[in-house]
Amino acid sequence: MNVAFLGTGNMGAPMALNLIRAGHTLSAYNRTHEKLEPLAKAGARIAASPADAVRGCEVAITMLSNDRAVREAMLDSQTPAIDALTRGAVHMCTSTISVALSKELAEAHTTRGQGYVASPVLGRPDSAAAKKLWIMAAGQPDHVNRCRPLMDAMGRAVTVVGDEGWRANLTKIAMNFMLASMLEAMGEAFALVRKSGVDLNQFLEIQNGLFNSPVYANYGSIIADRRFEPAGFRLALGLKDVGLALEAAQESAVPMPLASLLRDNYLNAMAHGRAEADWSAVADVAAKNAGVNE
16 A cells, blocks of 8 residues: 555654555655654655655554644644545544544544544554554544554554544543553552562562563563663653543543542653653652652
């Protein structure tokens, strides 16, 4: 397929490379030009703008950091990509964005005779490189089916959660809330164990035996070693995603008291200069509160 890829950062670059390896023709755009070099070497056409990237493509994929970046690329620039996308083409949005923006994108594409598939992903950059992302997809069935070969080239599994794109975004927001809650609980537990003098390696062994989860094992090791740089997923983005959960909760009148606590702890970490650290660095807030930060 002829594919455009907007956003080739820590997650987007390995996803785009996997599309090239699967035989798809790729044009790529990123605001930081240096991040495009590996894709250029792999055979991608480097575009000068989002509109240039999507012109003539069958599917345009966005992997951008937040609502503002997606809106700027697709809708709000002087030459928005949506106006360069041909009638019948599909926008496959893999970014973690708000429910409100997902609904707006779906309406804007429908008005222009274009398709919209929300397909946010679960996984860190190493998972993206290894094609082990879990993809949550939603959109009109024919549009989802058209994008399915691309999803298969980037992930290990695809779950279709409905025919309205925003349902995939809500699902991703809820999943990230669960992951953030896990990090908070782990941070508090590790602070208790560390201050009490219990052996952390033994605690990790027991935790991993109980949960039998690579996610718990990976983040447990990061928190135990306080190995928060380089970030697999930046703490600033963790705060953004907790904010999306609270926004969706307010819209649906769903109390989420734990999400409010998470927001405050992520803000605490941000205030202490941890925006670029891994989002698991929220565990340091619990450690600081317990008086065990080194």
